Structures are given as structure tokens and as C-alpha cells.
Amino acid sequence: MQQMNVPRPKRDPAPSRVAYRIHRLWLTPLFRALMRVGVPAFMVALVVGLYVSDEENRDAINGMVHDMRVAIETRxxxxxxxxxxxxxxxxxxxxxxxxxxxxxxxxxxxxxxxxxxxxxxxxxxxxxxxxxxxxxxxxxxxxxxRVPAVVWQSPEALTLLDNTGARIIAIGDRSERSDLPLIAGSGADAKVGEALELLTTAEPLLPRIRGLVRVGERRWDVVLDRNQRILLPADDPNLAMARVITLNDAQEMLSRDLAVVDMRIAHRPTIRLQQDAAAELRRIRVFEMGVTQE
Amino acid sequence: MTDLYAMQRAMRQMRKAAMQRGVVAVLDIGTSKIACLILRFDGPERFREQDGIGSMAGQSSFRVIGAATTRSRGIKFGEIAAMGETERAIRTAVQAAQKMANQRVDHVIACFSGGRPKSYGLDGAVDLYEDAVSEYDVARALSACDVPDYGDGREILHAQPVNFALDHRSGLADPRGQMGNQLAVDMHMLTIDANVIQDLLYCLKRCDLELAGLASSAYVTGVSSLVEDEQELGAACIDMGGGATGLSIFIRKHMIYADSVRLGGDSVTSDISMGLQVPTAVAERIKTFYGGVVATGMDDREMIEVGGDTGDWEHDRRRVSRAELIGIMRPRVEEILEEVRARLDAAGFDHLPSQQIVLTGGASQIPGLDGLASKILGQQVRLGRPLRVQGLPQAATGPAFAGSVGLSLFAAHPQDEWWDFDIPMDKYSGRSLKRALKWFKDNW
Structure with a gap:
């Protein structure tokens, strides 16, 4: 009984030197930051690094990612x-x-x-x-x-062009698209817009127009039936065309036996007769002058 | 003496470094308890030191962020008696305070009451080279004081200029920039046993702490317990600690005398222990619960269980009346106060214009002490409590913590001391080259 009453010696409340030093070290801000951020970060980096440094593991990860990706994509x-x-x-x-x-x-x-x-x-x-x-x-x-606007007769083939001159498709025969106007000559495809404008201007002559020919990649010739041609200047062909139409309206010029109406020089339009018409004209002139050949 | 000078300067540098870092610990190493406060200097007045003392006596520049108290061990009469025990007690207090503050402290300012402090009044005078007094002249005047032979094995703890006189104008607080021909200075010097300081330094070094200042507990208690007018008009602060009772006399806001009586609360406890035949711990408990110094008729009827665990029923069931307890305590308390009275008389306290006496310290909490003290010390006695500082826990606001709080104030706003002024060149003369050579020899 006596023994039990003896109070046990109290534990020394003082921290040991080591505990004291560790506590102080722990309270050092830099050390604390290092332990709380630096060491965990280092451990994570270390583990990840070790795992990834193995080729097999890398492949496994890549394979897994790829599989997941495929699984999602093929849904x-x-x-x-x-x-x-x-x-x-x-x-x-x-x-x-x-x-x-x-x-x-x-x-x-x-x-x-x-x-x-x-x-x-x-x-x-x-x-x-x-x-x-x-x-x-x-x-x-x-x-x-693309909407076909003209038929272009290039040296190689007959081609459908839209109103910007872009090629659509080649056709075998003109009669396949006889509803579209025909243009010809090299470089004509680049000026389809101009050609369409000319055709609009030349509306009264449309039944007679066979097509437009680009000459020297510079100017247009309008080819009519009966072997007639209207030679338009490079500059402002529309005005020239309008003048031709006016002349035609006034004097039915084109219904005469002309071969060429040359409008290339604006202040001096010229016409050329057909071969026969020229001979006939000469004969009439001579007859009027009272000269008999025979 | 130059070594001490260097040491004190080093401590002052350390204190500046601690203030820069913003955290400093104060350690009150007492006989019955060791208190550690951790101060953080981040108050609004931190950068306004040039504006004088500032509001609230500089207290608003810091706040207490950690406080811990532990029972002190291995200390007798305010001096270290068992180094290892003391070291462990300091570690306990510092660690607990650090834990509360959640911050590590490296610099510590310490105070202790032992070491047989002894006051000296010095004076010195120099002729001025120029008309205006410069800091250099102050330093010269301070070094012109003739230092008495205070004995081997003593160190200067405080050396504070308390009064300046310029020609015939005395009572100047700060003579710098004033005109005159002769500058005289009165200095108060406090010396203590060197080995007490050595022991303390060793203990703190073992705890990995840097000492950033040392103060006498009598001085810092006076700083915290005396109110401003008491410090100005003259008052004595009596710090009744566990192992020693310190007393300091202040006038014109300067301490002019300090002494200590090697008696304190522990003497009372040991008297009770011997008188009642009880262990010291029980005696301490009886003293704090039932102690007093003035017996009344009621006290004869109030019986105190003394207790014990010897197994002897009669012995373990002893009871004493409170009057008996008071009968044991009172003579010892009277002895302490008589002793204090003798020291005050020796210091010429009765010549001061005001003779206010302030009792503080843990042992001043004995009920009825103020009545007894006024019989012995004179009529103007009051019980003092330390100033309130920001962040101090409620448990640490009692008179037992006057030393800790005073040390905080001391840390925040230390008094200029001798070593705060540059050493005049003539003190170095001839020796500086030798010193330089010696330094080289010592270091290479």
C-alpha cells in the first residue's frame, strides 16, 4: 500500500535539445516552405520521372491514351x-x-x-x-x-465557259449547246465578260451573229452569216458596235453585199465589198461612164 | 572595460538587427518563473524613431505575439545556480512562446535580478572646443567621468547619462546644439557580478539564442510600473520577486539608483515550509491561497488543511489557523521591507521631492501588503501593475509580469547608454595600431 502512494516522478516538461532545435528549424520559413512544397513536389517529380523513364511504361501510357481516344472517336x-x-x-x-x-x-x-x-x-x-x-x-x-455562258472554240477543243471565263466542261459538238453564243480565238476565255457585253449591245443583230473572234488577244471581230465580219477596235468596242447597228438601221448596211465593216479607226469606218460585188460595181461604173469593154 | 564596451555595442547592433527583422524575444529570468514574450515590431510607429519617443511611450510600435511562462529551475536569488536546469527551463519557455507565435526567434533581450547590483553616480566635465555641443562632445564628457574602482569580476550593466549641465544650467535632457563653454554630465552606472553575466550568456548560447540586450530587472520593472509623473517627480519601484527584491529609484525619467535585497517570496515560502513542516510545493500553495500579513479575529477560526502523505493519520490531517500562517509570513515580509527601507535610506531616498513607493512583482500580491508597507516605508505607497501592452495575454498582465513588460518597453525604446556614443579618438590613441596588429594576429 505504501508503495502505491509514492507519486511517480513527473516527466520533465522541458524539450530536449534535439526537439528544441528541430522545432526551431521547423519554424524557419525557408525550411518550412521547402518541406511543405519542395519535398512533395520533388517526390512526385521523382516518382513520375522514374516511371516514365522506362520505355515499356511510356508505351503503355501512350497506348492507353490512344485507346481512350479511339474509343471516344468511334462512338x-x-x-x-x-x-x-x-x-x-x-x-x-x-x-x-x-x-x-x-x-x-x-x-x-x-x-x-x-x-x-x-x-x-x-x-x-x-x-x-x-x-x-x-x-x-x-x-x-x-x-x-458554274452556269455555262459561252462556248469557247479554242485551238484544242470546244469548251463551255461561265461568265467569268472559268472552264466548265469540254463538249464534243457545237450543236450540243447551240443556245449559247460562240467565241473563238486564243485569249478569248479571259474576256468572256466583254464578249457578253458586246453581244448585249449587238442584240438586233443576234439572229445573224455566228460568233465572236478574239484577234491578236486584243480586239474582237463579230462574225455574221453570209461571210460578213465586223472588225471592232480594241478600245471601246461597244460604241463601235452601236455605230454599226445605227448604220445598219439607217441604211440596212449589213444586208448589202459587204464582206467587212472595219470600225478599227473610229473616225474613218471602212467597208469592203465582197469579191463579186466589187467586180459588179466596177462593171456598172464603167457602163455608166459609157465605156464598153467589148 | 573596453571589452565590455565592445560587448554592449555588439548587443546594441544585435538589437538593431532584430528590429530590422521585426521579431525579438524578451526573457525575464526570475527565481520563481521564467517568462518569455515574443514581440513583433510592425506597429504604425516603426519608422518614426526620429520623432522622439512617440505616442504611448513607444508601445504602439510592437505587439506581443507569443507569451509563455514556466516554473524556473536552477536559479537562486536571481542567479543561475544549476546551468543545465536553467537551460532547460529557458528552452521550455522559448519553445512554448515560439509555438504560440508560430515564428522562430533568434534574438533575445534578457533581464535578471541577481548579481548584487551596485549603483554608482559619476560625473565628468569637458571644455567645449566649439560653441555648440555636438554628439562628439557628449561622448567626450561621458568618457571624462572618473570611473570608480568597482572591483574585479564586476561588469557594467547600465551606464546611463542622467543629467547634462552646460556651464551653470543644469537639468538638460539633451544638450546637443546648445551653446556653452563647459559640458558636465552626471551618469548613473550599475555594476553586477561578471560571472552571473557569463553564466547567462552561456545558457542562452546553449539555447541557440543571440543576446541582443541585457537589463537589470529592477530597472525594467520601474520602467513598466511607474507612471509618467512618478518617473518624473521621483519614485521608488520595489520589485518583490521570488528570490530577490529589487528596488530602483527614478527621477526626471532616469533611474538614479538600483539595488537588490536577496530576500523574496521564496524566503516566505521556505519559512512556511519550515514552520508548518510541509514540502515547499504545499507551502507555496498555502501561501498563494491563504497568505496574508494582517491577522483579524476571523483568521483564528479559519482552519487550513495542511495535508501530507506520510501515511501517519495524525500528521496528514493537521490543520492550522490562518492566523498562524500570517504569524509565520508577517515577520519575513517585514524583514524584507525593513531591508528595503535601509537600502532606500542609504540611497538618500528621503531627500527626493516626491517619495512615492510602488510595490510590484509577484510577492506584492500578498493581501494586506500595502498596509504593512505604508507602516514601514512611508505613507505614499501603492501597489503597481505593469502597463498594458498590445497583444499581451490576460494571464500575463499581473504584477508578476512587470519585469517582462518593462523589458518589452526597454526593447522598443532603450535609454541612451554610454556605449551608444562613439568612443573619443584620444582613448584609442597609440593603441589603435597595436590593436590592428593584434587583430591580424588573432585572425590569421
């Missing part, structure tokens, strides 16, 4: 199953399909719409295209085709 929601082409004639649509040569179904992540649009627009018959992926997995292609 039904992202798959494109068919392509719908609107605004193109069957031939052009076929061309587009051929150009793109895209197999469906395909993930929409793998479709490069910008590039496809550029590809489609390289086709001659296509003026512009708009592509979008619609819900339900449809790749919608809206195409604006």
Missing part, C-alpha cells in the same frame, strides 16, 4: 455514315464522290472539312461548296455549280 454519335450532295448534276456529283474517294462510315474527327472543300472546289464545274456534318451522321455537301 456512334461521332460517326459519319453517308455523304449527301445537293445542288450538283449527277455527273458532277459523281465527280465529287470520285475526287473525295472517302469510305464511310468514318469518325468525324478524321474528316478534314477544309481540305475536302478545297478538293471539291478544284473541280471545274463547281463554283463553291459548303460542307457540314449534320446530326444523324450525314456529311452534307452543298454545291453551287
Amino acid at each position: 456512334d454519335e461521332f460517326m459519319v455514315k453517308l455523304m449527301a450532295i445537293d445542288g450538283a448534276s449527277p455527273i458532277v456529283a459523281e465527280d465529287i464522290r470520285e475526287t473525295l474517294s472517302q469510305d464511310f462510315p468514318i469518325s468525324s474527327f478524321d474528316l478534314d472539312l477544309e481540305q475536302m472543300k478545297a478538293q471539291i472546289e478544284t473541280l471545274d464545274a463547281v463554283k463553291s461548296a459548303r460542307l457540314r456534318i449534320q446530326s444523324g451522321g450525314v456529311l452534307q455537301v452543298n454545291v453551287t455549280e
Whole structure:
């Protein structure tokens, strides 16, 4: 009993020298920052670094990432199953399909719409295209085709051009598109707009016009039936054309037996008669002068 | 003496460094407790030192961010008696305060009451070279004081200029820039035993702390417990500690005398322990709960269980009346006060214009002490409590903490001391080259 009453010696409340020093060290701001930020950061970097430094682990990570990516990309929601082409004639649509040569179904992540649009627009018959992926997995292609404005007879072939002079398609025979005016001569395709304007000016003569010829890549000749030609100047051919039409209206000039109306020099329009007409004229003149040849 | 000069200057530099860092600890090494306060200097007046003392006596420049007290061990009469024990006690206090402040402190300002402080009044006078007094003239006047032979093994703890006189005008607080022919200075010098300082330095060094200042606890207690008019008009502060009772006399805001009586609360406790045959811890408890110095009829009937655990029923069930306890305590308290009276008389305290006496320190909390003290020390006695400083915990605002608080004020706004002025060149003369050579020899 006596033993139990003896109070145990109290623990020394004083910190040991080591504990005191450690506590002081811990209260040092730099050390504290190092332990709380530096060491954990270093440990994480170390573990990650060690793991990644192994080739196998790197491959495994890459493979996993790739698999996840594929799994997401091939979800039904992202798959494109068919392509719908609107605004193109069957031939052009076929061309587009051929150009793109895209197999469906395909993930929409793998479709490069910008590039496809550029590809489609390289086709001659296509003026512009708009592509979008619609819900339900449809790749919608809206195409604006070029509208043929003239037939161009180049040295090589007959070609349809639109009003900007861009090539649309080659045709085998003029009669396929007899509704369109014909232009000819090298460099004519670059001036389709001018040609169309001329044709508008020459409206009264339209039934007689066979076509326009670009001469020397500089000026236009209007070719009429009955082998007649109107030679227009390089500058302001419309005005010259208007003058011709006025002359024609006043004197039915073109219904006469002319070969050429030369308007190239504005202040001195010239006409040339046909071979027979010239001979006939000379004969009449001689007859009027009372000279008999015989 | 130059060594001390250098040491004190080094401490002053250390204090400046601590203020730059903004954190300094004050350590009151007492016989019954060791208190550690951690101060942070970031108040609004931190950068306004040139404006004089500032509002609130410079207190608003700091706040207490950590406070800890521990029972002190290995200290007798305010002096270190067992180095290892003291070191452990200091570590306990500092660690707890650091924990509360959540900040590490490297610089510490310490005060202690032991070491047999002894006051000297010095005076010196120099003729001025120029008309206006410069800082250099002050330094010359200070070094012209004839230092008495204070004995081997003593060190100067404080050497404060308390009064300047220019020709026949005395009572100047700051003579710099004033005109005159002769500058005289009165200086108060306090010396203590050198080995007490050595022990303390060693202990603090073992705790990895740098000493940034040393003060006598009698002085710092006076700083915190005397109110401004008391300091101005003349008053004595009696710091009744555990092992020693310090007394300091202030006039014109300067301490002019300090002394200590090697008796204190612990003497009372040991009297009770011997008188009642109880262990010291029990005696201390009985003293704090039931102690007093004035017995009344009621006290005869109030019985105190003394207790004990010897196993002897009769011994363990002893009871004493409170009157008996007072009968044990009163003679010892009277002895302490008589002793203080003798020291005050020796210092010529009764010649001061005002004779206010302020009792503070842990032992001043004995009920009825002010009545007893006024019988022995004179009529103008009051019980003092330290100033309130910002952030001080409620538990550390009692008179037992007058020393700690005073040390905080001392840290925030130390009095100019001798070593704060440059040493005049003539003191170096001839020796400087030798010193330089010696320095080279010592270091290479």
C-alpha cells in the first residue's frame, strides 16, 4: 500500500535539445516552405520521372491514351455514315464522290472539312461548296455549280465557259449547246465578260451573229452569216458596235453585199465589198461612164 | 572595460538587427518563473524613431505575439545556480512562446535580478572646443567621468547619462546644439557580478539564442510600473520577486539608483515550509491561497488543511489557523521591507521631492501588503501593475509580469547608454595600431 502512494516522478516538461532545435528549424520559413512544397513536389517529380523513364511504361501510357481516344472517336454519335450532295448534276456529283474517294462510315474527327472543300472546289464545274456534318451522321455537301455562258472554240477543243471565263466542261459538238453564243480565238476565255457585253449591245443583230473572234488577244471581230465580219477596235468596242447597228438601221448596211465593216479607226469606218460585188460595181461604173469593154 | 564596451555595442547592433527583422524575444529570468514574450515590431510607429519617443511611450510600435511562462529551475536569488536546469527551463519557455507565435526567434533581450547590483553616480566635465555641443562632445564628457574602482569580476550593466549641465544650467535632457563653454554630465552606472553575466550568456548560447540586450530587472520593472509623473517627480519601484527584491529609484525619467535585497517570496515560502513542516510545493500553495500579513479575529477560526502523505493519520490531517500562517509570513515580509527601507535610506531616498513607493512583482500580491508597507516605508505607497501592452495575454498582465513588460518597453525604446556614443579618438590613441596588429594576429 505504501508503495502505491509514492507519486511517480513527473516527466520533465522541458524539450530536449534535439526537439528544441528541430522545432526551431521547423519554424524557419525557408525550411518550412521547402518541406511543405519542395519535398512533395520533388517526390512526385521523382516518382513520375522514374516511371516514365522506362520505355515499356511510356508505351503503355501512350497506348492507353490512344485507346481512350479511339474509343471516344468511334462512338456512334461521332460517326459519319453517308455523304449527301445537293445542288450538283449527277455527273458532277459523281465527280465529287470520285475526287473525295472517302469510305464511310468514318469518325468525324478524321474528316478534314477544309481540305475536302478545297478538293471539291478544284473541280471545274463547281463554283463553291459548303460542307457540314449534320446530326444523324450525314456529311452534307452543298454545291453551287458554274452556269455555262459561252462556248469557247479554242485551238484544242470546244469548251463551255461561265461568265467569268472559268472552264466548265469540254463538249464534243457545237450543236450540243447551240443556245449559247460562240467565241473563238486564243485569249478569248479571259474576256468572256466583254464578249457578253458586246453581244448585249449587238442584240438586233443576234439572229445573224455566228460568233465572236478574239484577234491578236486584243480586239474582237463579230462574225455574221453570209461571210460578213465586223472588225471592232480594241478600245471601246461597244460604241463601235452601236455605230454599226445605227448604220445598219439607217441604211440596212449589213444586208448589202459587204464582206467587212472595219470600225478599227473610229473616225474613218471602212467597208469592203465582197469579191463579186466589187467586180459588179466596177462593171456598172464603167457602163455608166459609157465605156464598153467589148 | 573596453571589452565590455565592445560587448554592449555588439548587443546594441544585435538589437538593431532584430528590429530590422521585426521579431525579438524578451526573457525575464526570475527565481520563481521564467517568462518569455515574443514581440513583433510592425506597429504604425516603426519608422518614426526620429520623432522622439512617440505616442504611448513607444508601445504602439510592437505587439506581443507569443507569451509563455514556466516554473524556473536552477536559479537562486536571481542567479543561475544549476546551468543545465536553467537551460532547460529557458528552452521550455522559448519553445512554448515560439509555438504560440508560430515564428522562430533568434534574438533575445534578457533581464535578471541577481548579481548584487551596485549603483554608482559619476560625473565628468569637458571644455567645449566649439560653441555648440555636438554628439562628439557628449561622448567626450561621458568618457571624462572618473570611473570608480568597482572591483574585479564586476561588469557594467547600465551606464546611463542622467543629467547634462552646460556651464551653470543644469537639468538638460539633451544638450546637443546648445551653446556653452563647459559640458558636465552626471551618469548613473550599475555594476553586477561578471560571472552571473557569463553564466547567462552561456545558457542562452546553449539555447541557440543571440543576446541582443541585457537589463537589470529592477530597472525594467520601474520602467513598466511607474507612471509618467512618478518617473518624473521621483519614485521608488520595489520589485518583490521570488528570490530577490529589487528596488530602483527614478527621477526626471532616469533611474538614479538600483539595488537588490536577496530576500523574496521564496524566503516566505521556505519559512512556511519550515514552520508548518510541509514540502515547499504545499507551502507555496498555502501561501498563494491563504497568505496574508494582517491577522483579524476571523483568521483564528479559519482552519487550513495542511495535508501530507506520510501515511501517519495524525500528521496528514493537521490543520492550522490562518492566523498562524500570517504569524509565520508577517515577520519575513517585514524583514524584507525593513531591508528595503535601509537600502532606500542609504540611497538618500528621503531627500527626493516626491517619495512615492510602488510595490510590484509577484510577492506584492500578498493581501494586506500595502498596509504593512505604508507602516514601514512611508505613507505614499501603492501597489503597481505593469502597463498594458498590445497583444499581451490576460494571464500575463499581473504584477508578476512587470519585469517582462518593462523589458518589452526597454526593447522598443532603450535609454541612451554610454556605449551608444562613439568612443573619443584620444582613448584609442597609440593603441589603435597595436590593436590592428593584434587583430591580424588573432585572425590569421
